[in-house]
Each structure stands twice: as structure tokens, then as C-alpha cells.
Amino acid sequence: MASSQSKFYGILGVILIAGAGLIAFVVIKNRNPDAIATTEYSSLTTSSSEMVSGEVGVARGQEDAPVLIEEYADYLCGACGMVATLTIPQVLRDYVDTGAARFIFYDYPLNPGSPAELAAQAARCAGDQNAFWAMHKVLMGRQREWGTARNVSRMFREYADALGLDGTAVEDCVESGVHDAVVQASGERARQLGLNQTPTFFINGQPVVGAMGYDRMAAMIEEELAKQQASQPSGEGDEDR
Amino acid sequence: MNRRRAIAILALLGALDAAYLLLAKLGITGPVACSISRGCEMVNMSEYSVFLGFPVSAIGLAGYLAILLLAIAGTLPRWVLERWPDLLLTLLSGIALVFTLYLTYAELFVLHAICQWCVASQVIVIAIFVLAVVGLRRAR
Numbered sequence: 001m002a003s004s005q006s007k008f009y010g011i012l013g014v015i016l017i018a019g020a021g022l023i024a025f026v027v028i029k030n031r032n033p034d035a036i037a038t039t040e041y042s043s044l045t046t047s048s049s050e051m052v053s054g055e056v057g058v059a060r061g062q063e064d065a066p067v068l069i070e071e072y073a074d075y076l077c078g079a080c081g082m083v084a085t086l087t088i089p090q091v092l093r094d095y096v097d098t099g100a101a102r103f104i105f106y107d108y109p110l111n112p113g114s115p116a117e118l119a120a121q122a123a124r125c126a127g128d129q130n131a132f133w134a135m136h137k138v139l140m141g142r143q144r145e146w147g148t149a150r151n152v153s154r155m156f157r158e159y160a161d162a163l164g165l166d167g168t169a170v171e172d173c174v175e176s177g178v179h180d181a182v183v184q185a186s187g188e189r190a191r192q193l194g195l196n197q198t199p200t201f202f203i204n205g206q207p208v209v210g211a212m213g214y215d216r217m218a219a220m221i222e223e224e225l226a227k228q229q230a231s232q233p234s235g236e237g238d239e240d241r
Numbered sequence: 242m243n244r245r246r247a248i249a250i251l252a253l254l255g256a257l258d259a260a261y262l263l264l265a266k267l268g269i270t271g272p273v274a275c276s277i278s279r280g281c282e283m284v285n286m287s288e289y290s291v292f293l294g295f296p297v298s299a300i301g302l303a304g305y306l307a308i309l310l311l312a313i314a315g316t317l318p319r320w321v322l323e324r325w326p327d328l329l330l331t332l333l334s335g336i337a338l339v340f341t342l343y344l345t346y347a348e349l350f351v352l353h354a355i356c357q358w359c360v361a362s363q364v365i366v367i368a369i370f371v372l373a374v375v376g377l378r379r380a381r
Contacts, residue, residue, distance in 0.1 A: 005317075015253050016253060026261070078285075078288060144289075148351050
């Protein structure tokens with residue numbers, strides 16, 4: 001009796017140690033994110049078909065800005081929702097709208113047929129009324145609300161109305177699939193780049209996978225700005241040489 | 242007796258599973274992101290991964306630990322013949338089952354994404370519930 005009970009404790013102990021060991025192994029293995037980045041993006045242009053143009057993204061900021069931030073995201077990815085509400089608005093305000101950076105958002109719907117594809121269209125439909133970024137933030141912040149709604153395009157209409165837009169136009173635009181093709185093309189571009197996670201950022205071409213806070217993104221932008229300042233000649237007259 | 246031991250082992254496996262998901266949720270096991278190849282990030286980072294302000298994996302971990310302790314208590318010689326461990330185990334695993342079904346619904350019908358570690362947890366919960374109910378009926 002006592003021996004069978006201690007055998008039972010032994011089994012529990014073995015499972016606990018094995019399980020904890022496995023988890024520790026995974027944690028340590030994933031501690032080195034740079035290794036992932038270099039292997040995943042090395043085979044960029046293996047696709048035989050032509051690369052989808054970067055114009056499928058939605059851009060904000062000056063074209064000649066020294067830092068280019070690209071984001072690939074899905075409207076129902078929680079991590080994308082996090083950055084869209086906590087990181088991006090401040091980055092847009094502090095860096096993009098001041099001319100230091102240009103931001104391009106690319107849709108990357110992870111699951112075909114998911115309402116995230118419709119949300120991607122809704123943001124672009126709002127963009128037709130010059131309100132892409134406002135709608136983008138609302139959609140990303142309210143994923144749970146519209147993600148579970150039976151009639152998503154009606155939810156999109158309500159959001160648009162609340163933003164002071166023509167909500168009916170947005171609803172019609174989503175239902176008629178005006179921007180369906182460009183959303184699909186944007187997703188295709190992400191696949192051509194070999195991306196399999198959202199959000200994926202490229203900061204001046206340097207890939208960063210996963211959600212990040214404002215501080216980290218701001219530090220990366222500052223780093224790029226500092227690099228460019230260092231490589232530029234000091235005097236204005238030096239430009240001609 | 243052996244049924245309670247089986248429940249304890251299952252609960253320990255479930256607790257490890259939940260601990261892994263919780264660490265992933267907190268970004269310790271890698272980047273916080275959603276992915277196509279692995280539905281887990283999609284599910285674990287979705288709005289459904291938080292319930293009443295707590296990550297569901299944390300709730301699961303707490304639940305599994307409670308079931309684990311209860312099941313171990315039920316195997317101790319002083320309580321092995323008692324009926325209350327079966328009652329409490331049925332109650333706890335019943336609540337866990339309802340919660341699990343809600344999350345499965347979200348995975349299948351809302352997120353359209355499947356997380357293999359979440360499915361493992363769902364199977365464990367169902368197994369624990371069945372064992373607990375059988376134990377309860379036998380104890381009568």
C-alpha cells in the first residue's frame with residue numbers, strides 16, 4: 001500500500017521533471033530571436049511568379065523619410081491588435097507625422113475566409129474617405145466585438161458612422177468587395193516574402209517578428225536615424241562631391 | 242483510488258501544458274506573434290485568450306493545480322475511502338469542462354484556428370471529468 005503510493009509520487013515527480021525540462025528547453029531555444037530572423041528571410045525571392053508590388057500597402061508619411069517602417073498584420077491577430085492600439089499611434093505621431101519615418105501597412109490575412117479579410121477591406125474602404133488609420137485603430141482595438149458579430153459589415157458601418165464617415169458607403173464598399181483584390185495581393189506579397197507570423201515589421205528592411213511596445217520600436221527608429229546621420233557628410237555643400 | 246491517481250497524473254500533464262501556454266502568452270518562450278503554420282499563437286494571442294482579465298492559460302493552470310492537489314489528497318490513506326474528493330473533483334472538472342467547451346467554440350467557430358496545445362488540454366479535461374463522474378457513481 002505505502003509502496004504503491006510512493007510509486008505514484010515517483011511517477012508524478014518524473015512527469016513534473018520531464019515536463020519542466022521540456023518547457024525550459026523551449027524557452028532557452030527561443031531566447032535567440034536573431035537566429036530565427038536570419039534563416040527565415042534568406043530565401044526571399046524563390047517564387048517563380050513576379051513579386052507583388054509594394055503599392056498594395058497603405059502608406060503614411062513622406063516618401064523621402066529616412067526610416068521606412070513596414071508592417072504585415074492580420075486584423076484578428078491579438079498581437080497585431082496590441083501594437084495597433086499601444087504602439088503604432090504614438091509612432092505615427094512622433095516619427096511619421098514629423099517626417100522622420102514613413103509607415104506602410106500591409107494586410108496579411110492569416111486565415112482564408114476569416115472576417116479579418118473583411119476588416120482589412122473595411123479599413124481600406126474608410127481609406128477612400130481619408131480615414132484609413134482611424135478605422136484601422138478601431139478595428140484592431142475592437143477585434144473581439146466584430147470578430148464575433150453575426151453581421152460584420154453592419155458593425156463596420158457603425159464604426160465608420162462613429163468616426164464621422166459615411167458608414168453606408170463603407171458597408172457597401174465591403175459587401176461589394178471593392179478592395180478584395182488588393183487585400184489578397186497584399187497577403188500574397190507577405191507569402192512571397194516567406195512571412196508566416198504577424199505582426200512582422202521591417203524597419204529599413206530589417207525584419208522584426210512579433211508585437212513590441214513603443215519604447216522598443218522608438219529605439220529601433222532612433223538607431224536607424226543615428227546610423228544615417230553618421231553616414232551622411234556633415235556639411236551641406238558636401239552633397240555634390 | 243487508482244482513478245484518483247489517474248486524475249492526478251492527467252492534471253499534472255494539464256498543468257504543464259497550461260504553464261507552457263502561459264509562458265508563451267507572456268512572450269517568454271518566443272516572440273509574441275500570430276502565425277499561420279502554428280495556430281497556437283493565433284489562439285493564444287486572440288481576445289479569447291483572456292477571461293475576466295486573466296489569461297485563460299493562467300486560469301487553466303490554477304484549475305489543474307487544484308484538481309491535482311485534490312486528487313492527491315484523495316489517494317492519501319486517511320481520505321481514500323471518503324466520497325467528498327469525487328464530489329469536488331466532479332464539480333471542479335465540470336466547471337473546467339464548460340470553460341473548455343466555450344474556448345473550443347471560439348477556436349472552431351470564431352477564430353477558425355486550432356491550437357494543438359489547447360486541444361491537448363481539452364482532451365485532458367474531458368478525460369478527468371469522465372474519470373471523476375465514474376468515481377462518483379462507483380462511490381455510491
